[in-house]
Amino acid sequence: MAHRFGNAADHEARQPRYPSDMTDEEWSAVRPLLPVPGWLRGRGGQPEAYCHRAMLDAIRYLVDNGIKWRAMPADFPPWDRVYAFFRRWRDHVLVREFHDRLRGRVRQEAGRDAEPTAGVIDSQSVKADAVVGADSRGFDGGKLVNGRKRHVVVDTLGLLLGVMVTSADVGDRAAAKVLLAQVADAHHRLELVWADGGYTGSLVEHCLATLALVLAIVKRSDDMRGFVVLPKRWIVERLFAHLMRSRRLVRDFERRTTSAEAMVYWSMTMVMTRRLARSHSARA
Structure with missing residues (x-):
């Protein structure tokens, strides 16, 4: 269950090294909020071959640094797999679902209604x-x-x-x-x-x-x-x-304009995961 437990069995865990990578505190806050993949809902498809944390970090790196898809650093999953992940989350509105869950949690941490x-x-x-x-x-x-x-x-x-x-x-x-x-x-x-x-x-x-x-x-x-x-x-x-x-x-x-909208949502997820990590660290 790569979407929740941090690593797929057939690939080694990637070591964070870039400023855009999620910290362990961010990942612990993010992991329960990730959308459940279709294969776990009985809608067909196969389990993810790569850890969701590595996929999210790859997209965050692209958004933060403005690189081309084909210029994805070698320590991330192959660029075409990352793009397929991005496209699937865009087309099935999963990036917005993920974003909205994060926003609701950030609002609650700030003492507001979701x-x-x-x-x-x-x-x-x-x-x-x-x-x-x-x-x-x-x-x-x-x-x-x-x-x-x-x-x-x-x-x-x-x-x-x-x-x-x-x-x-x-x-x-x-x-x-x-x-x-x-x-x-x-x-x-x-x-x-x-x-x-x-x-x-x-x-x-x-x-x-x-x-x-x-x-x-x-x-x-x-x-x-x-x-x-x-x-x-x-x-x-x-x-x-x-x-x-x-x-x-x-x-x-x-x-495509839908990709442009997805990029905005991805950028805002970076803001919110960092806020949640700071909030959790302050309480610890």
């Missing part, structure tokens, strides 16, 4: 690599970026509740209708979402009437000059700052 009641929505435009096709890239005239746009909703701790990647020319309000519907469906206790002035207009009435969500607009005063920290909006900016520390996310290198 399910949030308030959030913040915003978007981030990033340049797209040459491998990104014309069908999923566009030009953001406001940010002067040719690429894609990440639309995110976070809770009041800055933890991700939902992400949707579109071409950069998609408007914030159009994307928000879809994303907020997904987030509201997944988080039934969500009642209030803060947003900036780009989300004004009919979206406010739509959220209240259709999703039972209060969309509160946090506006910047006309007499403000220079950089000013606005209430609530800084929370989502902190998430964007973290994403920019993951080199794979500095620009969009993914051929």
